[in-house]
Amino acid sequence: MDPTTFINRRSFLNQATVGIGSTALAGMLSANALSNPKAWPANLPDRAALPGLPKAKRVIFLCMAGGPSHLETYDFKPKLREMDGKPMPKSITEGQPIAQLMGKKNSLKCLGPQHDFQRYGKSGQFISNQFPKIGSIADDICIIRSMHTEQINHDPAHTYMNTGTQISGRPSMGSWILYGLGAPTENLPGFVVLTSVGGGQNQPIASRQWHSGFLPSKYQGVHFHSKGDPVLYLSNPKGVTAKDQRSLIDSVNKLNLMRNESLRDPEISTKVSQYEMAFRMQTSVPELMDVSNEPKHVLDLYGAKPGDGSFASNCLLARRLAERGVRFIHLYHRGWDHHGGVKNAISGVAKRVDQGSAALVQDLKQRGMLEDTLVIWGGEFGRTPMAQGNGRDHHIKGFSIWMAGGGIKGGISYGNTDELGYNAEENVVHVRDFHATMLHQLGIQSQLFTHKYQGLDFRLTGVDDEARVLKDILA
């Protein structure tokens, strides 16, 4: 390549608008047959690709952080109500891991459901009356009532839910999926994390929850913020306009390419395309985050106020991200850690998440996107049927989540806990089964989707071969 090409085109760039300038440069790059690698290439081995799938092209995970009580949301236990205040049968709790109630092991008492349940939709699914909007999508969701996990404290339990192990440093599911499938977006990260503002008991959430672990760094989740820069370091320095920045990037790219004439280093051409991507993000991310151009009826459907950073607004952003080709969208809503006052706390958190969750499913459905978008709603564990004062402690032996879209049957429930809501006992679903099912819907056979690290073939579903796909819930 003759580097002077750039100089010659300089006048053109100066006159052009920023947008045209960048297109022009990108054009020159490809005209010069420089590699402009796809932003998010797929790495799924052929053998792990399932024939006839995927049903789902993307995932939106509504993570209810803190451990939602299944007993006040989706798991109706009349027997527990009868037993309210009575001792919890020792036969159930003996030898079980217990968190904060450890000291009270010998005086555990039942706490009846703190809210009434009712049947919703044609399917007549039982859902707590605190969640009427989610009730209104009862026919679209599949409630799994028999989840169980292995970690009883928040931090390791999130790590377990996100990475399939409690050991730090492993890739989160969003990274796995992006690594495997890539993403059809050139302007946005392929794995985006949103955290909502407000919500009471804010359990800490560490960035390891969206880290790519031993997978290449580019597959890590990018945290979008509702305040300040939506993406870290996204804004130009003060006194620098988009045009200035464009001009700077042009100069940098030109100098890099000139130097590469003698250095012949493929990293340099990658670098050039990364600067282009960074510049595109500087435009596309603020455009994405600005929901003010959404019609009023859509804002009303979610109950979202532009720029408020609420869960409802994040649900709307999730849809916008999904539309733009983002592969995995992880929303965190904190405020579910109800050790005390579970009754009022559930009512409070329901007001924050009920409408947004339901609106997202409805909106996707209206747009024909629900069929290839897998929406998941759930936390890192459930809560004890035993009272902790007027609240509930962490509980891992049985809890509920729901899934919708992406080839999952709507209007059904799967699995059950025992009559007190303690142990999942019918169609028990381990976290790894849930992972395997999610991957299956994305067209990935979890067993064969491995990455070698420290001498082992790692999978999201663990080194052992125990994960099973929940065939019964597939449409």
Place this chain on the structure above:
Amino acid sequence: MSQSFFLHAGVFLLPLSALLAKPTVDFTRDVRPLLSEYCFHCHGPDKSTREAKLRLDTEEGAHRDLGGYAALVAGKPAESELVLRINSSDNEEIMPPPRTGKVLSPEQRKIIEAWIAQGGEYQEHWSFRPIARPDLPAKRSSAHTVDRFLEDSLTREKLSLSPEADKITLLRRLFFDLVGMSPNPEEAKLFLDDSSPKAYERLVDRLLEDERFGERMAVHWLDLVRFADTIGYHSDNFMEVSAYREYVIDAFNENLPYDRFVIENIAGDLIPEASDRQKVASGYNRLLQTTQEGGAQPDEYVTIYQADRVRNFGNVWLAATTGCAQCHDHKYDPFTIKDFYSLAAFFADIKEKAVGKRAPNLTLPTEEQALKLEELESSLSELEAKAKKDKAGIHERKAALLSKLHGLVDAMEYGEPKADASADSERIFVEDSPPGDATLNGEWKIAQAPDPVYSGKKSIVREGTGNNQHFFWQSKSPYEIATDGDEFFAYVFLDPIDPPKQVMLQFNDGTWEHRAYWGKSLIPYGKENTVGKVKMGELPKTGEWIRLAVNAKKVGLKPKAKVNGIAFTQFDGKIFWDKVGVKSTRDPRSDPTLSLAKWTDSAKSAKNLPADVVKAAKKAPKDRSKEEAQALRRHFLAYVFPKAPDEIKKFRAESKKLEQEGAGNEQAIKKAREAVANAKKGFRTMLVAQAGAPRMVKILPRGNWLDKSGEEVRPAIPEFLGKLETAEKRATRMDLAKWVVAKDNPLTARAFVNRAWKLFFGYGLSRRLDDLGGQGEPPTHPKLLDHLASGFRADGWDVKALVRNLVTSKAYRQSSLPRGSLAKDDPDNRLYARQTRFRVDAEFVRDSALSISGLLVQKLGGKSVKPYQPAGYWQHLNFPARKWQAGKGDELYRRSLYTFVCRSFPHPAMVAFDAPSREECAAERPRSNIPQQALVLLNDPVFVEAAKALAERLLQKGEATDTERLSAIFSLALTRKPTKQEEAVLLEHLAEQRKRYEADEKAALDLLSTGVKPVDGSIKPSELAAWTSVSRAMLNLYETTARF
């Protein structure tokens, strides 16, 4: 045999050229990796998942008779079941089974067949064999031993080393590799102008002696030991370990032999008479992730911590994946689950809270602080000595006093009170002195004649403006209200010239809400018309003694209430106070101050009486000896009885005074102790290992902490690697550390040397830096690795010598430019026919920018610092919620290895450039090339500020043309001159930006407002802004951040 056959055949791309010369299959290089990858999961060391009772990881297992046939029949592939099964077309038969998704390629199958045909011999895994001292290959173009090994294999490939890189490239490479930043023009000149043949070696020596060498090496080391400033889990709170970083830097700079470094890290606290520095080194054992989460089970976290330690121990020191044996025997290496827990047992002596705050357990005063402390401590001990001496004197005087007192008391007559004596029973609290057993507040100023005194010899005088008072409370012998008729009294003499506006008495029975007052209502205490504020009348007459009397009921003091204090409060004026007491309606027979019998009763449970008195009181009267009865009587009359004669009271006062003399000393000692404690508060602290009684460690089946059925184990090294000789004695961390560096440990030296090689050549000789075991990769140059490892050990584990040896080789100095068909034939540079090129580590990207701009504050060690970080980045931390407070001044411009590492949210600019979160051992960082890196270099304030400082640096140099300035900036950032074309690009950029900022000075000032360092006001803002833009371009160049 064609080369391409091998390039596709192996699991890894090996320099299979060796086979061209010697067409035999090598077990270690060619076969074991295949067996490990495809077979060992079910036919390997882990017996719990072993299928068909067949193991292929041992020769014996492979030959075992399986009922008339065997997996491996030496020399006879056709008769070997292994060969039949891997070639089977039956889905039920074929190995590996289809469900595993693993398929052996035809070439791989051929390798296995060829190996069996050739005899099917096993070799011990390469890294478990003793380290050899291989013969040196023949000298070719270079006599350097490293080159002789490399050229040996290159020659076989008909290849050669690349020519030496140009001087500038070499210089920059060496700076990045040895000190972690690019050279400044002066440093560059020193080398570039040195035309002697020794110039390069001299540069190497200079850099090895540069203190930045230790900092550079520490960056790598701190990744391995997962060094961070926070505990990791959940609330991720701060922990103080920064002194460890300093230790590491010093160790590399002072070239501490690696064996000593190992021992100090693992067991520094166990070294006899361990120095502070050695103790700090043992902080290695405390760097793991821990938790403070409420509801976390200690037993579970003990398990998590021990696993973390074993994992890290294996990774760091041995490059072994010991962590894989936590739940079951290792699937690929001979580590058993028992080995795992036996290793854990070494660390079971470390004292720590399983769940809770990590409180530092070592203080590290500076010299000055130590001196100051010494001073304070010596004055404390002087005080203590004085007190001891005084005490002896006091004791003597007290004994004399007591014997006098006892004489008086014994001579005194006393009879139990009668029922009708109640009318005049009085208890006096204040007469000549305040009560001895109460806490005093406010000034008790004594007055004597000629000032007014009501009774005795003294009164208390108080003079003040506004609300003021003195009081006693917390009396150890409170007065218990007998009936509603009890009456408190106090005598006052109001100064006729300066009378108060209000007089108040307050009584405390647990609260002060019992108040009586005379005069106006100006004192703000209490609520009017309650017992908390009762008006008794107008101010008493001035100039004479008046008895103020307060009925107990009137101020809400109910029978049984215990009055432990009285306050004397006044508003303005001057009052003499005297004789304070209570006229009790108590039946004296039930008043413990009047009745010896009653008092004796109450003395049984008294806490502040001499032990012999209490003991006597506890006995029934008839059981008391004469001495005991006397002791009770003496104490009662001497110290309690209010009607004792004045002589006795005088002695009481004197003995009180003696006590106070002692108390004065105590007070001074207390103060001195506080001063010592305060001085220590300013000391730097550190979390280090401290040994205690070891916890019991059991094997946990499947790693399950709730399963207590496993066998108890004692500390032991992995069985297949030998046995520690500690006789009957329980082996310690010290024994473990010594084993790590023992002569016959095959892993330690190989692990270290392999990683060192990676630092300077871009890859390890065995490419998996954290696993020299079966699932790692056999070394590309096994003999070279052993040559270096054995040399390292033989040279006394001399790290600098090792580094010098590597970087002075011709191989290190060769060019990294692509050459011939190497990129195609050897894409991963396994033959080292060229140097490797890469973007430097995150820390060095920022350090270089700081150095180029002149902002860098080069200062060794110290606590972690907080440079700029985007606001709100920590918003998801909680318990407690925290905000990152950027440091001030120098802290903003320190080298990046000093930046505070929060494991939950490591600094985002570092994360963007692949810095690990320090949660687990990271022997190797990925090298990504992602848009976030562009955003950091473009927009992170530190890079903008660096660009601004760089521009300032250029413009402060006085008159110069733009071209001259460009030349200067190139020399600062890239150690070279710009080409004409580069110059043209930047001149055009400069012209454009100059025009733009000249037209909009506000924008220029905005740009220049980034960063806290003030700008040089003498430079025209538009000019500085335009050059800042040029400087930003320079700092964003790949060449600025890469090592070629």
